[in-house]
Amino acid sequence: MRKLTSGSSGVWYGLPLLQLNANNDSDIHNKAYEVVTGEWLFDWAPRPEYGLTPETNLLYQMMNMTGERFSVAELSKGQKSSDYFDSDGNLQSKPPYEDNTYSLKMKKFKHLNDVDIASMCQFLLRCLRLNPADRPSAVDLLSDPFFVGVD
Secondary structure, eight states: OOOOOSTTTOOOTTHHHHHTTOOGGGGHHHHHHHHHHSSOSSOOSOBGGGTBOHHHHHHHHHHHHHSOOOOHHHHTTOSSHHHHBOTTSOBTTOOOOOOOOHHHHHTTOTTOOHHHHHHHHHHHHHHOOSSGGGSOOHHHHTTSGGGTTOO
16 A cells, blocks of 8 residues: 655545555546646545544545445455445445535636536546446556647
8 A cells, every 4th residue: 555645634545445455546536636636636534424434434425426336246355344334335324425526526626627627527537436347547547538638
């Protein structure tokens, strides 16, 4: 596991996903978002109103951001899955779904126009997939239209 050192918090963003048996490409979306916006994609903070620790809040934000849920089959492979999820694949505290998309989050950045936001959102949607089998590798992502014209 590697520690992300840029940004103000220097948190272990990959921790919950790595504990759930995800691959090492799982934090690409965080770095991409940070490069474009200068901010972290997800908040590393507890959500006491929903009974979420910082770790479970990261998982909650990922599920809300992608609109996906972790499959029970995939969760069964993780050593720590039962610390976060029940046997049906729901977060143990059962927080409500929040409509929080990449585009909603990025609209606040005045240096990004609608075309940039749409392009970045498509790229992030490819990066952050909750099922590791659906997640492209870092090499595959280099051919994404987001990088057209980048030397």
